[in-house]
Amino acid sequence: MDEKTKNDIIKQLTSALTLNINTQIGKEMEKLKEELFSSFGSKIKAIENSLSESNNAISHVGQKVDDIIEINKRNQNLRLERVPILEKDDLALYMKRLSGFLGYERVPEHQIYRIGKHDKVSTxxxxxxxxxxxxxxxxxxxxxxxxxxxxxxxxxxxxxxxxFLSADLCKSQYEINKKAVKLMKEGQIKQVRVDHGYSMIKSSTNDTFKIFHSTKELDDYLIKKT
Known part of the structure; x- marks a missing residue:
């Protein structure tokens, strides 16, 4: 047997041996993976669920903080709705007439301005x-x-x-209040009022007024009450 033939045989044997070893290693790795997942899979899943719940809780707290900041910014405001924009839009005069209508001899100290798109009507x-x-x-x-x-x-x-005059609610409290008023008209809750920037909701005669931070939170509470 010449040298070249010997080398070719060695290469073939080496290649076959390497393939066999890799196959065995792959099988052992899969087996080890299954054993690890069987032993620790439930714990890993529990950790993932815990992390997800923690992230949701952090997000919820962050939303509450944002709402508190926004509520504090708006807490001294009222919204006057459905007053069209005239060519001479004299807001100071509007406030004077509104104050007189409400029985004020002097116009209370205030700032007044429009927001939103200034086309025909804006808040x-x-x-x-x-x-x-x-x-x-x-x-x-x-x-x-x-x-x-x-x-x-x-x-x-x-x-x-x-x-109309109304409280200047932040977005989340506006959505909650809008839904609560609808539910009250449908007879599903007893009373709704706005206090210090929050929509206060009383679900039944014997219930106390409660604050909610999302419409989902309100829905979940009403489901538990039924």
């Missing part, structure tokens, strides 16, 4: 120096909300269309 924000002054103004409105019309705010526009 007017009235910002008071304190929550107390805002609430006093709003309480006067709540005694006769149906009497506030454009005829009062814009005297040159002879219209009995209603306009």
């Amino acid at each position: 007017i924000i009235i910002k008071f120096p304190t929550v107390f002054h805002k609430q006093e103004f709003f309480n006067r409105y709540l005694k006769k909300p149906k009497e506030l019309t454009l005829r009062i705010i814009i005297s040159s526009k002879q219209s009995d269309s209603r306009c």
